[in-house]
Amino acid sequence: MTSMAIPAGMPQYDDVPRFDVAKVRADFPILDREVNGHPLVYLDSANTSHKPRQVLDVLAEHYALHNANVSRSVHTLGTEATEAYEGARAKIAAFINAPSVDEVVFTKNSTEAINLVAYAFSNASLRADGDPRFRLGPGDEIVISEMEHHSNIVPWQLLAERTGATLRWFPVTDQGRLDESGLDDLVTERTKIVSLVHMSNILGTVNATSRITARVREVGALLLLDCSQSVPHLPMDVVGYDVDFIVFTGHKMCGPTGIGVLWGRGELLAAMPPVMGGGSMIETVTMAGSTFAAPPARFEAGTPPIAEAVALGAAVDYLTAIGMPAVQWHEKELTAYALDALATVPDLRIFGPTVPVGRGGTISFALGDVHPHDVGQVLDSLGVQVRVGHHCAKPVCTRFGVPATTRASFYLYTTTAEIDALVAGLERVRKVFQ
Structure with a gap:
């Protein structure tokens, strides 16, 4: 069973596919590192995902042998x-x-x-x-x-x-x-x-x-x-x-x-x-x-x-081996949790669906008048890695009247604790720029 708490409002099914998130995280060497003296919180998987040892080993073995x-x-x-x-x-x-x-x-x-x-x-x-x-x-x-x-x-x-x-x-x-x-x-x-x-x-x-x-x-x-x-x-x-x-x-x-x-x-x-x-x-x-x-x-x-x-x-x-239905359900729970958590941050505007239905674990937002690059730099100083910019989707930014957004995106190794770190980091951003 995953150690992640099921967000309020999500169905409490006993038979949904699940996996042990801590065990999965142990397969990804990069998740053990620190950034700027803080544990790495990687929330940029829509950009590129990390690679488990099982993949790194196959790549190295192919070239070696x-x-x-x-x-x-x-x-x-x-x-x-x-x-x-x-x-x-x-x-x-x-x-x-x-x-x-x-x-x-x-x-x-x-x-x-x-x-x-x-x-x-x-x-x-x-x-x-x-x-x-x-x-x-x-x-x-x-x-x-x-x-x-x-x-x-x-x-x-x-x-x-x-x-x-x-x-x-x-x-x-x-x-x-x-x-x-x-x-x-x-x-x-x-x-x-x-x-x-x-x-x-x-x-x-x-x-x-x-x-x-x-x-x-x-x-x-x-x-x-x-x-x-x-x-x-x-x-x-x-x-x-x-x-x-x-x-x-x-x-x-x-x-x-x-x-x-x-x-x-x-x-x-x-x-x-x-x-x-x-x-x-x-x-x-x-x-x-x-x-x-x-x-x-x-x-x-x-x-x-x-x-x-x-x-x-x-x-x-x-x-x-993990099972794609389990990956999908894990991210559905994460997304519901993140949408609820981000809703507590004053002046935060989410672009895209605000309910965990017909959406995946990618959430773009604006934080008041703070430029996304400033948001990203403060978060990076806390070890939280997000993407900032137009995300190679400039017509979407134009549609919503913004030059850029901050984007957090999740994957099978993401935890609710990392989402909590994002929310805490955004509070720090607000204090720096208020």
Whole structure:
């Protein structure tokens, strides 16, 4: 059982999935360190998560004992590296309930994965024989939302510029939810792709996608979900969500940096032209032209992030052993506790949902007129690590009339004591700047 007290107002279920938070924390060496003479309080997991020993050990062991390139060598080390790399792909496919392991494409992060899809649209649009689902031109439309991370805005802006298509977006309500009131007018027969964040990195909102998915299917468009903030925190089933693509990144889910994932429906990946050319993505090459390998190799040109993929497989093992339903419930309790605790801080304004329903463990706020950078510096002096700035989501800040926010974000190793430290730190900020 977790040692965390269940917040007031949360259901007191005996059969909800749980884990021992203290035991989990013991797996993360960095949590033992101090910052500025205080115990580390890490509340920036939406930015990047920490890595357990189980992942660090696999990464070190791969380089120490199995380092070789993949898919090229017949020698022992090459075989071991290839088996580990493809084994990680299989683990990730199972983690998200992908129907086929060949639907998992390794990228360096979510940003590259989104750009891969966007450039596949662009390349298909230049070909007379391009699949019509991926061909864009004047009169066609791309739909995103106002709550997106820049990595799910800029690639589509650039695609619209390259093709002459029009970019449109869902607005955000005052409560930090997607405004779906104009859904039928926004997603139409002109729409070719809808690309939305699943869990907002700044508002914490978890977007319910069923109505949007139904409309996307009705008009014959494609649907991509940016799951950078959701795959690390809740169970993911790509079949159950009825999406065409999802993207996520390893460093936010206990894995290393430099590794991410694009999942796409097999028949869609097979219809997409390559984006990068080079080694390992080809079928044949002559001086007159080339033909290309089947997915996922078609989209993994050059030497891939091998050790990083293997370590991401270890992170998936770690999260699977704990259980994603347990991770999700732990963070739901933490979020309820944090929302109640932050409500006691005078002059604090939360951006996004203020109830622990349809939201994750990411809370952005303003503290009176104190600039977020000042808030962050005072908190850092107390060992409390939060993120300050626009969080690569400037349109959200513009929507709520602020230049930046302070953001606290939680993960499976976060405790209520750390949230208490945040609240105490904010009281210190108020005393310094009042």
